[in-house]
Amino acid sequence: MDILSTSGINQFINSYTISEQNKRVTPLENRKNKYSQLNTAWSDLSSKLGSLKSVLSELKVSTSSSIFNSRKTEFPANDFLSATASKNASVSAYTIRVNQLAKxxxxxxxxxxxxxxxxxxxxxxxxxxxxxxxxxxxxxxxxxxxxxxxxxxxxxxxxxxxSAVVNSSSLVAANTFTGAGDFVIRIGNDEDDYTETTISYDYTNQSYDTVLDDLVQQINGNTNGITAEKVVNGANVSLKLTVDDKEQFITINQADDTGNLLSGLGIDVANEKSTxxxxxxxxxxxxxxxxxxxxxxxxxxxxxxxxxxxxxxxxxxxxxxxxxxxxxxxxxxxxxxxxxMYTATSSTDNELNSKLTFNGINIQRNSNSVDDLVTNVTFDLKSVMEVTDNDISVGVNIDKDVIKGKVEEFVKKFNETYTYIKNRFTTDSLGRGIFVGDTTAMSLMNKLSNTVISKIEGISDDKINYLSELGISFDPNLGLSVSDSSKLENAIKNTPTQVSDIFNSDSGIAKSLYTTVDSYLGANGTIANMTNSHDKNLNYLNDRIAAINDSIEKSASVLRSQYEQLQIQLISLLSNQNFFSQSSGGFF
CATH class of the missing domain: 2.60.40 (Immunoglobulin-like)
Structure with missing residues (x-):
């Protein structure tokens, strides 16, 4: 094909553009793809680290709410009672008879x-x-x-x-009150669950009409759960307070008033609820x-x-x-x-309380749900036992299933994180692993493995101080596994404190790993800082690629113009040659 033909010029310019892009743009695209793949890999790893952190946050707790304090109740199937135990209940056993249900x-x-x-x-x-x-x-x-x-x-x-309503006395609106002080309004669900609002006042010869206007404004503006209004009845006015929630009580004691306003209003109520x-x-x-x-x-x-x-x-x-x-x-x-319908002679002689024999002692409670007899244990009474019914034995024991399940969840989440990193250091027929040469990923993988195989500092040698002593082994390629389930169960049952120390002591695995994992997560974590750096590189490469493509396009345009000029000159030359040839009778 003639290079100065239109098709020849197009082919030449295309070849030039491709050659320049392969030489100058493709290496940058490869670098850009690398950063994009790294960001994707670290984003996926961040998600797995977040799941691992969630499990570690439970395992590292060393207070009374620790997962290792989980308890369960055990009792034979029966129609008379059930029992539940929350964390930290004492391991113990009880015998119970249900003699009367609460009514x-x-x-x-x-x-x-x-x-x-x-x-x-x-x-x-x-x-x-x-x-x-x-x-x-x-x-x-x-x-x-x-x-x-x-x-x-x-x-x-x-x-x-x-609804619970408190009404003041009916007062002559024009009469005046003088006094300064404050009083307290209590609104709540029960005697141990309420909120307090202090209402302050300072009046000098103020009419009750003005006093009540001020109180309504203060109460409605500062007190949740109550609506105040001034009631006008001819020349008289009164204050009406309505509790918004019918289940809540109101208390306004004259004894709490430092300026005698409540006495003047005739308000003095304690624990007032709606009927x-x-x-x-x-x-x-x-x-x-x-x-x-x-x-x-x-x-x-x-x-x-x-x-x-x-x-x-x-x-x-x-x-x-x-x-x-x-x-x-x-x-x-x-x-x-x-x-x-029922007798209620006294707190001990009545048909209203639940009555049970607990470890040989007669017990009475107001409810059929008894949660104050044994700390962290609730007994729910269902029906009365006959004389011929045997006592119910209730045991409170360590909940091995819950604890073991949480440890197994840790193993699973650890492995999902560890093997994700490990597998991306492998180079195979599919190519080079994305983390090959990544020192940050290598450091994290080493921290994970070292933590689970090392001795727990601060625990004496006569105690369990290696994770492997719980029947949990580590394989460099696969991660953790519960290789001896019986060993783990026995440790939870017989030495629960030692099991918890492996995870939640000061240098325990859960606490150590949590600190490590947490440093990689969050807005200021290692992963965020690294991906931000990658994003900057991606932005730079995008700009650089755009600039190079623009440069190649301009160069191609210049080349095209030059070749098109040559094409024009060639056409002109050929045209002149043809003219002279015809004019000279073919002499030229």
């Missing part, structure tokens, strides 16, 4: 004809209910046009829908045409027994729960009578 206190109204009209109960009736450490007051509004059934229904609805948090009511028809109302305590046991009374009005008295019945805890004598 929620139950109060029943008398049975009343449902559709009997009642016109004498109009007005507001206030009932107080106490259970455990908490009390609640609820208002029942009656119109005087109810039946027995609708009165019971209104009592039930008022109690079940109640709906203390008791559940149900209206039912024991027989056709009749109605009966039941009150069931939300919490079981003698300490949570129901104490009920009419504060104002006679709602409870009307349904047969007279003051005499309520104060003496009279039991129901028949199906139609009002009273208590």
């Amino acid at each position: 929620s206190d139950l109060v029943l109204s008398k049975t009343m004809t449902s559709d009997t009209s009642v016109g004498s109960m109009s007005g507001t009736h206030t009932v107080k209910i106490t259970s455990g450490s908490f009390s609640g007051n609820v208002d029942i509004e009656l119109t005087g046009s109810e039946t027995n059934d609708t009165i019971m229904s209104k009592i039930s609805a008022a109690i079940n829908e109640d 709906s948090a203390l008791v559940s009511t149900s209206l039912f028809a024991p027989t056709s045409g009749n109605s009966k109302l039941s009150f069931t305590a939300k919490e079981s046991g003698f300490d949570n027994r129901l104490i009920m009374s009419d504060v104002s009005g006679s709602a409870l008295n009307f349904i047969g729960l007279t003051n005499a019945i309520l104060t003496s805890r009279t039991q129901v004598a028949g199906d139609d009578d009002a009273g208590y």
Whole structure:
């Protein structure tokens, strides 16, 4: 092909471009691919190190929450009880008999004809209910046009829908108060779980209208779980506080007030809860045409027994729960009578507590879930045992399965990391391993292997101080393996402290490896710093390749122009030659 033909010029320029790219660009592309492959490899390795770190974070814990303090309960299959043990429970054994299950206190109204009209109960009736450490007051509004059934229904609805509310005294809005101090509002779930807010005030001849406006603003702005509002009634005003969560209590004690404002407001409440948090009511028809109302305590046991009374009005008295019945805890004598279902004479003589014989000792609790008898052990009582039933033996032992499982998980995650690095130092028919020549990867692999095969410093020679003494061996090509499962299980069972020391002592394997692994991870870790460096090199190479390609393209363009000029000159020469040849009759 003529080099000065168009096709010849194109072929020449293409050959030139390819030659220059092979010579100048390809080596840079190879370097770029190397950095990209390294980044991918280190990213994958980072993920595996993260999984290993997660396991190590559990194994290195040496406090009471250590995995090596895992416990389990063992007892024969039965219908009477179950037991669970949490970490750090003492290894021990117990014998148990279930003699009585805990029950929620139950109060029943008398049975009343449902559709009997009642016109004498109009007005507001206030009932107080106490259970455990908490009390609640609820208002029942009656119109005087109810039946027995609708009165019971209104009592039930008022109690079940109640919220804890604190009302101040009704105060003349224009009257003034002078005083400075602060008081505390407590809101919480129980006596050990609450939040406190301090409300400060400093008033000089301020009207109660202004005082309440300020208190509403402070309380709503600073106290979670409570809504404050000023109630206006003609020339009078009052403060109303409503607890948002029906299950929570409120306490505002005058004794905590340093300036006597609460006394002026008439507010002094302790452990006030909604009645709906203390008791559940149900209206039912024991027989056709009749109605009966039941009150069931939300919490079981003698300490949570129901104490009920009419504060104002006679709602409870009307349904047969007279003051005499309520104060003496009279039991129901028949199906139609009002009273208590269970006896509750004292903390030891009652039908409300669970009762069990524990290692020969009589025990009572409020609940059927007993978690304060043995530290870190919970007994759940299910049914009462007959005299002919044998005692239940409950053992608390080291949970070998959980501990061994976590050790095996460590072995797995260690191997995933170790072999990932190891395999990338291999050169085979597929090519050179990506980590060949990588001193960072080699250093990490050596640290991993050295840690698991070395003696644990700080542990005496008469104790287990090598991982291999737990039946866990190391192969330079494959990593760790549980080569003697029985040896590991026996060590966990018989020398649990020595097993934990292998991992979580000051120089233990888990702590040492965790420190090593952690240094490679994170935004400032070895891997991040290295990949950042690789990224900079990749950016440089991308820019360099772009610049070289641009240079090659420009050079190719210049060459093309030069050859095209030669082509034009050649065409012109050939044209002149043809002209002269024709003019001279072929002389030229």
